[in-house]
Structure formats: C-alpha cells, structure tokens
C-alpha cells in the first residue's frame with residue numbers, strides 16, 4: 001500500500017468536495033515493478049460525472065478576470081514545484097519510470113502553468129486598427145464552456161498540465177478523467193489544488209472509473225463544449241463519432257510512429273546519445289519516441305554498434321532504486337506487444353545487435369533490444385511499439401528515406417540528424433509531422449505548440465496556439 005501526505009483521500013473531487021463512488025466500488029492501482037497493490041481508488045460512472053458537470057456549469061456562471069486566472073496558474077505552478085519530490089515518488093510507483101525522470105515530469109508540468117500565467121494577456125480582447133463598415137471591431141476570446149479532459153497513463157501529470165493550464169487560462173471549468181492505470185498522481189494534484197490554490201468550487205472536478213459511461217456523460221451534456229483527449233488513435237476515432245450529435249469540439253493528441261533519420265554525414269555519437277534520451281524515456285512508452293530508426297546504409301553497422309554500447313549501459317530495474325535508467329512497462333499487454341514486434345522483425349530477417357537482460361525481475365519488464373536490417377513489412381514499422389525496442393532500418397538516399405518516413409498513417413514527431421543543416425531543413429519541409437526536430441531528440445516544451453498531423457490528431461497544446469484551445473472568438477462590431 002502507498003502512504004503519502006498527498007493522498008489523504010482516494011476519491012473523486014466534485015464541487016470542491018472529495019467524493020466516493022455512489023456504488024462504493026473501487027479500482028485497484030498496482031505498481032508495475034512487482035505487480036504489488038498500491039491503493040484502491042473510487043470507481044465512478046455516469047451519475048457522478050453528471051454531478052461534476054453540474055458543478056462545473058455553476059462555476060461557469062462566475063467569470064474570473066485575467067489577473068485572477070494568472071494568480072491561480074502561478075499558484076498551481078508553485079504547488080507542483082514545491083511538491084515535486086512527492087509527486088515524482090507517487091508517479092514512479094504507479095507508472096514505473098525512474099524517480100528522477102518522474103520528478104522531471106513534475107517540473108515539466110509546472111512549466112505549463114508557469115507559461116500560461118506569463119502569456120495569459122494574449123487572451124485579452126483585440127481591437128482592429130481598421131474601421132470596416134464604419135464600426136469599431138473587437139475580438140474577444142470567450143471561454144468555450146465546460147470542458148472534459150481525458151488523459152493517458154504515460155505522463156500522469158504532464159498530460160493534464162497541458163490541458164488544465166489552458167482551460168484555466170481560458171476560464172473554462174473542467175471535468176477531468178485520468179487513466180485507470182495511474183489515477184494516484186492526479187489525486188495528488190487535486191490534493192494540492194484543494195489545499196494550496198484558491199479555486200472556486202466546481203472549477204476543477206475529478207472523476208475516475210469506467211471510461212465509457214464517463215465519456216458518454218460528457219458528450220451528452222450540452223454545456224460541455226470541448227473534449228480534450230490524449231491517448232490512442234483507436235479511442236480517438238470513437239470520440240470523433242461520439243462528438244457528432246452535439247457538435248462538440250475535440251482536441252485529439254493521439255498515437256505516433258516517429259521516424260528518426262540518421263544521414264551519412266551525421267555526427268553518429270551525437271545521434272546515438274540523443275536517441276538514448278529520446279527512445280528510452282518512460283521505458284519507450286512515449287508518443288514522441290523514435291519508433292523507426294532509419295540509418296544510411298553506409299553508416300548503419302557503425303551506428304548500431306555505437307548505439308548497442310550505450311544501450312548496454314542502461315540499468316534496468318526498480319525506478320525507486322538509485323541508478324535505474326529503465327523501468328518496467330505498464331502491464332503484461334505492453335510486454336506482449338514488444339515481444340511480438342521483436343519476434344516478428346527477427347522472423348522477417350532482422351538481425352539482433354543487442355538484447356539486455358530483464359530476467360529475474362518480478363514485474364512487467366522487457367529488456368532493451370537493438371535490431372538491424374528491419375524490413376518495411378515488419379509489424380514495428382507500421383505500429384507504435386511503445387517499449388524499449390530500437391529497430392534500425394537502412395536506406396540509400398534522401399528521397400527514399402523521406403518516402404519511407406512518411407509511409408505511415410501517423411504524423412506526430414520526426415527527427416533528422418545530418419551535418420548539413422540545409423539538407424536537414426529540406427528534408428523536414430517534406431516530412432508530414434507536427435514536431436520535426438533537427439539534430440536533437442528533444443520532445444515538446446511548454447513554450448511551443450505541439451500536436452499531430454494525419455491520424456496523430458488535431459489541435460495544439462503548449463505555446464500561444466495551445467493557450468487558445470478552449471476559447472471561442474467572439475467578434476463585436478460597434479456602430
């Protein structure tokens with residue numbers, strides 16, 4: 001069992017009160033490092049969600065000015081920063097990622113609130129310089145309404161920070177549903193909101209439990225105008241269908257299949273170093289992590305060897321233990337998927353360059369693995385592996401690798417490494433990915449918009465673009 005000062009309650013949070021499920025039912029949360037039981041949290045459904053929406057509707061009646069919202073955002077950033085160690089510990093225990101990384105995620109989350117507080121004036125009204133039709137024209141950025149925020153397990157605080165910072169900046173009350181696999185970090189955040197931030201009741205509400213009934217209640221309520229979802233493309237597709245009757249606006253941050261392209265003129269050590277940080281963060285369970293590593297055939301063997309030496313230095317184990325750099329995967333299904341991708345690629349002619357050792361570890365581990373000469377018909381070429389597999393695919397020229405990189409339904413992140421910046425930028429112009437990095441494996445940051453193309457979704461989080469996600473422009477000509 002987990003004990004934490006940030007987890008005095010294990011219920012939802014509706015209208016400023018901690019609440020158990022009406023049915024009394026609970027949901028077990030486990031630690032993937034050993035499948036140990038951590039806690040039982042309230043398992044809610046439609047009725048609790050309807051009450052949360054009603055509380056949010058009431059909160060929507062009282063608007064807050066930009067100065068007040070800025071104060072709330074700064075207070076949330078401070079609360080997260082001041083409790084980064086404990087948030088990180090809870091996150092490490094329920095997710096499995098190494099403690100330092102989990103605490104880094106808390107810093108990343110605080111950054112979104114800090115950024116929104118700094119830039120909130122962008123949401124103020126804008127009066128046009130021109131006077132068309134003999135009127136003064138002003139554009140107001142009104143709050144869209146109540147918003148539903150649905151988050152995945154792979155960044156238990158990072159993903160809600162992206163959404164909630166923009167919702168508070170826009171003055172939209174929210175109903176939040178975390179992943180059933182990692183609700184404890186969200187409860188810890190709500191403990192801080194309850195104790196350390198002076199938000200009015202109903203401004204933020206937490207419901208946990210069955211995704212289907214909770215989501216349906218959000219779609220059924222006329223007051224809910226935007227649903228912001230981060231998760232798999234499969235679920236995103238069902239949400240698009242559900243959004244039609246109520247014409248709800250959706251922000252969808254969905255799956256990826258990121259290409260990582262290493263040209264023959266790249267600094268191979270730098271590309272390998274960057275790949276380590278990019279690929280193994282969160283155990284390889286991030287939407288932006290490299291899924292297909294394209295390396296020019298002239299340097300592929302050399303690159304794979306350099307990479308294998310680095311992968312051999314990973315310390316696989318309990319995220320709470322000193323020095324661990326690779327934790328467990330989230331569950332048995334995740335392990336089975338990586339195993340299927342490795343076996344499939346080997347069966348289709350790939351060569352194993354390196355495979356680590358995770359034997360003897362009790363939880364849901366898969367050893368880090370590097371494969372060379374992976375083919376275009378391999379499952380890992382098409383599907384997001386979401387685990388510590390590095391499949392290296394070779395190419396012979398720029399046109400070929402750009403065709404291969406774009407040969408996917410996804411368009412979230414891509415990475416290009418070359419010693420020739422003009423060559424890299426020319427490649428990026430032709431790559432259909434929302435986040436396109438040159439000579440860095442860096443993922444998103446609060447200050448810049450992030451989001452996908454194609455089936456990786458639509459809408460942006462972070463940056464000025466993200467700040468407008470929960471607003472409606474209202475144009476007011478005054479004659």
Ligand code: NAP
Nearest residue numbers: 151152153178179180211215231232235253254255256287
């Ligand atoms: P998921 O299975 O789609 O779940 C995401 C959230 O949706 C969870 O809260 C889940 O609740 C809920 N959910 C499940 N089924 C639902 C349904 N039918 N209707 C409404 N909500 C439903 O995704 P995941 O496994 O947690 O996350 C991994 C995926 O997220 C990967 O594909 C990854 O690439 C993607 N991702 C994308 C981004 C991005 O920025 N684009 C960032 C992170 C992750 P329960 O847990 O209760 O089932």
